[in-house]
Amino acid sequence: MKLEIWFEFASTYSYLSVSRIEELLNGTQIDLAWRPFLLGPIFRGRGLDTSPFIIDSIxxxxMWRDMERCCKKYGLPFVRPPIFPMNGLSAARIMTAALSETWSGDFARLVFAAQFGCGADISDEAVLRRVLEDCDVTPDEWFAKAKQSLTKSKLREATEQARTLGIFGAPSFLVGDELFWGDDRLEDAIALAHVL
Amino acid sequence: MKLEIWFEFASTYSYLSVSRIEELLNGTQIDLAWRPFLLGPIFRGRGLDTSPFIIDSIxxxxMWRDMERCCKKYGLPFVRPPIFPMNGLSAARIMTAALSETWSGDFARLVFAAQFGCGADISDEAVLRRVLEDCDVTPDEWFAKAKQSLTKSKLREATEQARTLGIFGAPSFLVGDELFWGDDRLEDAIALAHVL
Known part of the structure; x- marks a missing residue:
């Protein structure tokens, strides 16, 4: 069965799921589909001009304390980045262009690790360049693909599809027609994908 | 170590934690403290005039689909009640008056089971009367205690304390000075209470 992970590069809890999912699926027959999208347009469509975690300071x-605890629990490095939410548009476009590549999961994990493990600014081309080099691909080639209008329109379509699916936050998981929201539901989504 | 469960009788996810917590703590040295409070004043203080699940229909x-799945996972009966959120004031006052009674946990579980397991209206005195009878106590005595000004002021103070603790939803768990929010964090709260 297929399990879709819908994620946004600026999303804190997406860091947890993106970092955990491949190991959890290791050895299963579940087919993982990475679904990068942008939360900004989803939030704006819901009347929010930024992250709910900024609007609601309490x-x-x-959330930041919870992230510290969750990262400790999962053995993930964590630093609170100096900017939140970061602009994940470039990363999302590269990921969209690279979806059929074998290294796309590595790219996603490394971008999140740079942001929430090291506090790096993922809107900085130099940061993404290092991640692409760590994936053993040519940064210039993938920056060029990210800027193609086909890539941009694919990402816009993914975001529109997220809205249609009723996705209102990230990460979300789709298994058949069951939607799960939040890193806390990753195990439940996997359990359903096992039996469907 | 002490674990405080802060809950509101109208809260869907409080049903899960209130139903699960005593079994999870069975055989441990953890001292459970029931902390009923009212979410209404907390929400109003945050500019919300009702449940976020009503304001945000998506x-x-x-949430309702998630509750169905969670109840199935935990083996709890579930029906979506005809009214949401229900008025849990009377139940919260009885619980506040009964906090030092051995049956207070039974009362909490039975009120939630009536609401989310059977769809009963917990603002209905007849429903609470049956729950009190199932706890083997005299309903009239506890309705009278619930209406005492000392009980009312204790519940107001608990709600004010929740606000001071930074509680913004239910259930929440307090272990030492660590606050956990949501049924999904119950196991984490218990794990901390074991080591503190």
Whole structure:
């Protein structure tokens, strides 16, 4: 069965799921589909001009402490980045262009690790360049593909599809027609993908 | 170590934690403290005039499906009640008056089971009367205690304390000075209470 992970590069809890999912699926027959999209247009369509964690400072403060604890639990490095939410547009376009590449999962994990493990600014081309080099591909080639109008329109379509699916946050998981929201539901989504 | 469960009788996810917590703590040395409070004043202080699940219908629709799945996972009965959110004031006052009674946990579980397991209206005195009878106590005595000004002021103070603790939803768990939000964090809260 197929499991789709819908994620946004600026999303804190997406870091947890993107970092965990491949190991959890290792040895299973579940077919993983990476579905990068942009939360900004989804939030704006819901009347929010930024992350709910910025609008609601009490919930935001809780989220950062919760992230510290979750990263410790999962053995993931964590630093609170100096900017939140970061602009993940370039990363999302590269990921969109690279979806059929074997290294796309590595790219996603490394971008999140740079951001939430090291505090790096993922809108900085130099940061993405290092990640692409770590994936053993030519950065210039993938920056060029990211800027193609086909890539841009694919990402816009993915975001529109997320809205149609009723996705309102990230990460979300789709298994058949069941939608799960949040890193806390990753195991449940996998359990369903096993039996469907 | 002490673990405080802060809950609101109208809260869907509080049903999960209130139903699960005593079994999870069975055989441990953890001291459970029931902390009923009212979410209404907390929400109003945050500019919300009702449940976020009503204000945000997309998230609300997701929550009901998520509750169905969670109840199935935990082996809890579930029906979507005809009213949401219900008025849990009377139940919260009875619980506040009964906090030092051995049956207070039974009362909480039975009120939630009536609401989310059977769809009963927990603002209906007849429903609470049956729950009190199932706890083997005299309903009239506890309705009277619930209406005492000392009980009312204790519940108001608990709600004010919740706000001071940074609680913004239910269930929340307090272990030492660590606050956890949501049924998904119950196991983490218990794990911390084991080592503190």
């Amino acid at each position: 919930k935001g403060a809780y | 998230k609300g629709a997701y």
